[in-house]
């Protein structure tokens with residue numbers, strides 16, 4: 068069942084670490100959630116996020132030694148979604164902008180003009196800058212995935228505690244190209260998450 072009340076989705080989200088291990092999310096529904104998550108914005112729409120859905124026992128066993136203290140999420144979740152950022156995301160610029168033209172969402176001249184500046188700019192970018200961009204964009208997709216999952220009746224936990232330098236290689240990705248952004252565990256909550264607090268807006272905001 069899809070929950071459409073935004074306040075329920077937003078205020079009901081908590082990091083959930085213990086899930087019902089009997090609940091599996093179908094590939095169809097997971098694909099739907101990922102498609103919804105990728106409606107997130109990204110820098111010049113290059114959509115640098117890439118996902119690895121870790122759901123089989125075998126893949127979870129591969130992940131286990133790489134996730135430090137986060138083993139309960141791995142053992143009980145329907146899936147651990149590994150989110151990577153593609154440091155060569157500009158390789159897909161033609162495909163993305165071409166699709167926009169084909170769907171009548173962008174005039175051909177606009178595409179040509181934009182690609183002429185975007186592609187060389189991105190190709191010439193320092194690895195540090197590109198790393199920042201793909202991590203910002205990947206994090207937006209991660210946040211959206213967490214809210215989308217709530218809409219689908221599931222819970223999540225964003226996970227940053229993992230062996231960053233080993234994750235890509237362990238799952239067969241080129242580690243010089245794909246940088247890990249975050250892992251998001253997804254499943255049906257067995258135990259609700261802890262309530263957490265937030266700093267008040269007046270302590271974290273300056274008005275100029």
Ligand SMILES: Cc1cc2nc3c(=O)[nH]c(=O)nc-3n(C[C@H](O)[C@H](O)[C@H](O)COP(=O)(O)O)c2cc1C
Nearest residue numbers: 080081082084137224225226227228249260261263
């Ligand atoms: C980037 C990031 C990394 C995190 N890493 C972990 C983690 O490794 N393990 C974990 O149990 N929770 C992790 N968390 C969850 C936070 O502890 C949690 O979001 C925070 O305490 C607020 O609670 P809430 O998510 O229930 O609102 C992470 C959250 C973020 C945003």
